[in-house]
Amino acid sequence: MRPALSVIFLTTLIGAGQGLFLALYTVQLYVLFHLLPAPEAQSFYTLGSLIAALLLLAGLIASFFHLGHPERAWRAATQWRTSWLSREVIVLPALLGTITLFGLAHWLEWRSALATLPSGGRVDPTVLFGALGTLLAFALFVCTAMIYACLPFLREWHSPLTVVNFIFLGGASGFTLASAFAAQVAPSLVGFLAGWALILTALALVARAASLVRNARLRPGSTAQSAVGVKHPRIVQKSQGAMGGSFNTREFFHGASAQTMRAVASGFLLLAFAVPVALLALGLAQDASWAFTAAFALQFLGLLGERWYFFAQANHPQNLYYRAIA
Amino acid sequence: MTQLALVIDLNVCVGCHACVTSCKQWNTSGSAGPLVDLRPYDADPSGTFFNRVQTFEIGQFPHTETLHLPKSCLHCEDPPCVPVCPTGASYKRKEDGIVLVDYDKCIGCKYCAWACPYGAREFDENRKVMTKCTLCVDRIYDASLAEADRKPACVKACPTSARLFGDIHDPQSEVSQAVRGNGGYQLMPEWGTQPANHYLPRRQTRIKIHADELERSDNPRKRDAQLPRPTPTGPTIEDAVGW
Numbered sequence: 001m002r003p004a005l006s007v008i009f010l011t012t013l014i015g016a017g018q019g020l021f022l023a024l025y026t027v028q029l030y031v032l033f034h035l036l037p038a039p040e041a042q043s044f045y046t047l048g049s050l051i052a053a054l055l056l057l058a059g060l061i062a063s064f065f066h067l068g069h070p071e072r073a074w075r076a077a078t079q080w081r082t083s084w085l086s087r088e089v090i091v092l093p094a095l096l097g098t099i100t101l102f103g104l105a106h107w108l109e110w111r112s113a114l115a116t117l118p119s120g121g122r123v124d125p126t127v128l129f130g131a132l133g134t135l136l137a138f139a140l141f142v143c144t145a146m147i148y149a150c151l152p153f154l155r156e157w158h159s160p161l162t163v164v165n166f167i168f169l170g171g172a173s174g175f176t177l178a179s180a181f182a183a184q185v186a187p188s189l190v191g192f193l194a195g196w197a198l199i200l201t202a203l204a205l206v207a208r209a210a211s212l213v214r215n216a217r218l219r220p221g222s223t224a225q226s227a228v229g230v231k232h233p234r235i236v237q238k239s240q241g242a243m244g245g246s247f248n249t250r251e252f253f254h255g256a257s258a259q260t261m262r263a264v265a266s267g268f269l270l271l272a273f274a275v276p277v278a279l280l281a282l283g284l285a286q287d288a289s290w291a292f293t294a295a296f297a298l299q300f301l302g303l304l305g306e307r308w309y310f311f312a313q314a315n316h317p318q319n320l321y322y323r324a325i326a
Numbered sequence: 327m328t329q330l331a332l333v334i335d336l337n338v339c340v341g342c343h344a345c346v347t348s349c350k351q352w353n354t355s356g357s358a359g360p361l362v363d364l365r366p367y368d369a370d371p372s373g374t375f376f377n378r379v380q381t382f383e384i385g386q387f388p389h390t391e392t393l394h395l396p397k398s399c400l401h402c403e404d405p406p407c408v409p410v411c412p413t414g415a416s417y418k419r420k421e422d423g424i425v426l427v428d429y430d431k432c433i434g435c436k437y438c439a440w441a442c443p444y445g446a447r448e449f450d451e452n453r454k455v456m457t458k459c460t461l462c463v464d465r466i467y468d469a470s471l472a473e474a475d476r477k478p479a480c481v482k483a484c485p486t487s488a489r490l491f492g493d494i495h496d497p498q499s500e501v502s503q504a505v506r507g508n509g510g511y512q513l514m515p516e517w518g519t520q521p522a523n524h525y526l527p528r529r530q531t532r533i534k535i536h537a538d539e540l541e542r543s544d545n546p547r548k549r550d551a552q553l554p555r556p557t558p559t560g561p562t563i564e565d566a567v568g569w
Contacts, residue, residue, distance in 0.1 A: 001440070068434015068454025075413035075431055082409035085437050089412055151406070153443040153517050222443065222514050224382075228395050229511045229525055232384045238392070241346065241378035244371035247448040251439060317514065318445025321380055321397065 001154075002254050003311035006066035010059045011144055012173070012303045014092065015166065017055030018137040019174010020181070021099050023196070024048045025130040027178075027189055032121040039186035042106065045126070048181055049103025052174075056096045084150055088143040095136040102129040141167045148314075155218050156314045161211040168204035169272070173303055175200050176276055176296045183289035194280050194292065201280075201299070205273040208306070212265070215313060222317040237324040248322050254312040264309050271302025329403060329423035330461055331494045331522035332481070333501040333510060334396055337529045338488040341379055341394030348483035349377040349398070349459075356464055358429055362452035374448045376459040377480055393528060396489070398480070399446040399459035400513065400521030401425050407438040407447065416456070423495075423522060424463055429455045443517050466491075494522055 024045055030036035039045070064070040079086040104110075105126040113122040145166035148157040175197035182189040224235040240249075256264075276299040283291030353376055354361045363373040377398040384391050401418075405425050408416050415431035416438045418424070427438075427447075432455040439447040439456060447458045462478035465471065475482065481491045492501035501524070504510060510524035542548075 066435060068436075068449070069432065072413070072431070072433045075415075076433055076435070077412075079409075079412050079414050083412045083437075085410065085435065086412035147437070150410075151441055153406075154440070221516060226514050226516055228382055228393060229513055229527065230382075230384055230393060234384070234386055236383045237380065238383050239379075239381035241343075241380045242373070242375070244373065246372055247374065247439070247451075248445045250372075251436065251449070252445065316440070316445070317443040317517075321445055 001311050001314045001316055002251055003308045004066055006062050006064075008304055008307045008311070009062035010066070011166070012300065012307055013055050013059035013062060014140065014144070015170025015303070016173040016177055016300060017052045017059065017099075018095070018140055019171045019200075020048065020055065020177050021052040021095075021102075021133055021174070022137055022171060023175045023178030023193055024052070025102075025134055026196070027192070028126065028130055030192070032117070032123075032127065033119060034121070036192060037188050039182070039189055041185045044182065044186040044189070045106035046103050047185065048178070049099050049106065051177075051181065053096055053099045053103065056092065056099065060092060060096070084143055084146040088140065088147060091136055091140045091143050095133060095140050098129055098133040098136055102126060102133055105129055138167070141170055148310075153221055153317050154314045155221055156215045157310075159211065159214060161207060161214060164207045165204065165211055168200060168207050169303055169306065172197060172200040172204045172272075172276075173296065173299055176280065176292070176299050179280065179283070180289070180292035180296045183283070183292045187289075190289075190292070191284065194284050197295075198277060198280050201273055201277055205269075208269075208273075220315070220317075222320060224320055227317070227320040237321075240322050240325055243325060248318060252316045252319055252322070256312060261309070261312065264305050264312075268302045268305035268309060271298050272306050273302070275299070275302070327423070327495055328421065328493045329401075329495045329522050330466075330492070331401055331423075331501060331524065332398070332461070332478070333490040333492075333494070333504050333524045333526065335488045335490070335504070335508070335526040336393060336395065337526060338486045339379075339394045339396060340486055340488075341381055341392070342485060343379050344483040344485055345396055345480035345489060346375060346377050346379055348479040350375055352462060352465065352479035353460070358464075359453060361457065362450050364451055372451075374450050374457055376448070376457070391528065395525075396480075397444065397446070397513075398523070399425060399461075400444060400519075400523040401459075401461060403520035403522055404518060406441045406443070406517070406519055410437050410441040412437070422493075424461045425458070426460055426463065427456050427458060429453065429457075432456055443514055443519065444521075461491075494524065 027036060031038050064073065067073060076086055076089040080090055110125045113124055115123040142163055145163040149159060149162040152158050175193055179190055179193035179197050182193050225231055228235060276295040279291045279295035350361060361374040365371050377396060379394055379396045382393045382395060384393055401424055405418055408418050413431045413433055415428045417426060419426060434454045436449055439449060447456050450457045466476050468476060477491050481489045490501045490504055492499040494501050496502060504526060505524045508526045510526050512521045512524060
């Protein structure tokens with residue numbers, strides 16, 4: 001498949017936004033149960049929610065560039081019964097709204113206790129918005145990944161690993177961003193957030209490596225024989241029916257050489273996993289806030305490459321009909 | 327329930343592309359607007375087609391044969407392109423099983439094209455919507471046309487009558503009988519899409535000839551050959567008459 005920039009940015013930006021929001025709410029829950037000190041600045045939640053919301057908004061805007069008729073985009077919310085894309089279109093703005101409410105509730109200090117925990121923690125509207133947001137954030141990961149994982153003949157995508165990867169990669173970039181953000185406004189939380197960023201990045205590496213191994217061993221589901229319905233071991237295409245290009249030759253072939261593919265694969269393994277782990281460890285050891293910022297910037301760059309590779313690697317069975325021009 | 331479909335006889339198709347051009351002509355002239363051709367006279371032309379004839383070589387020389395495969399939307403009975411559409415623009419008609427795109431609802435996200443294993447859908451770069459074979463839905467029900475013309479343009483155009491059109495759910499229809507009697511098959515059956523369009527395979531006509539069949543055993547000339555031949559020095563018929 002030809003990777004579309006709009007979809008690469010959509011999936012990576014909202015992944016980081018979801019991960020950042022999950023990091024904010026994780027901190028709030030730890031604080032609620034007295035497992036972490038409260039962040040030094042209340043802006044940790046408000047400004048953090050703003051960044052998460054802006055990332056989701058940027059992803060949403062990027063997605064419009066993928067559409068032929070963006071003015072009709074509202075129609076995409078109608079087929080949620082059958083289409084994962086439609087479900088994503090509903091869940092993404094819902095999460096955006098919930099994160100905005102979460103940030104607003106912290107900013108305007110809607111702290112009236114709805115219930116009190118035995119430990120003395122107050123369950124206020126921010127806790128409820130956060131819980132709803134957490135549900136929606138995971139729902140959005142599943143929706144986004146299932147758009148790709150639900151297509152059985154795109155064998156590279158049709159695996160639970162796709163969903164696991166979207167969750168771990170989004171979570172890793174979000175927690176890395178959260179540690180870079182905490183280094184600026186709430187230094188007491190940096191150790192906790194960077195620790196989780198390390199764990200999630202390691203988990204993401206395991207899951208992504210598993211999918212790379214799986215895809216390297218995949219056998220194609222369709223063959224030239226089943227595509228034309230003739231049982232002969234040697235079938236060679238002589239003409240695709242037109243001398244010029246077509247939508248089929250543009251949309252389903254990435255056009256990159258095997259060398260480029262290998263370079264992108266090793267590049268994203270380095271940038272999205274190895275380098276951020278080293279920088280996070282360096283930041284923790286040296287107490288250097290620039291290391292966290294650099295870790296996020298490089299990891300995001302690596303994830304852009306990872307997503308490009310994810311799309312490019314999928315081999316569509318229609319390509320069996322487009323193997324020779326004339 | 328009706329399921330309209332094309333049945334294409336690959337044994338008869340000569341790969342002339344008449345179905346391709348007639349399809350393009352009919353659908354570019356329709357009420358839905360022209361099928362775009364980008365840079366038609368430049369170095370890198372590109373166009374939208376609902377139907378393409380592709381050619382494959384089967385086997386190794388000298389035992390090769392050429393297969394022309396006309397391919398349009400197969401109007402699957404379980405079309406994977408329909409449930410993935412987020413807007414409901416891609417739909418399958420209950421009354422006749424034709425899979426269609428509502429060009430006024432399509433947002434051009436191309437997800438349905440990803441979901442079609444056959445590459446039957448082509449994005450129209452001018453109209454910015456997904457397009458595909460309609461089985462000439464604007465033609466087959468047009469009562470202003472003569473009865474014989476109420477067929478898809480490609481079927482009308484085929485000079486060798488390789489393309490049959492009809493209801494494959496009606497066991498007595500011409501297409502059902504052709505599929506049943508001639509080993510009709512579907513493309514990529516492994517994905518469970520149950521394409522409505524079927525293909526009739528290329529058939530090789532062979533007769534077995536035994537060696538003794540090459541010589542006629544009761545040939546009267548052969549019986550003559552077994553008689554003793556007259557020798558130049560022996561008696562001739564003239565000798566007998568002279569005597």
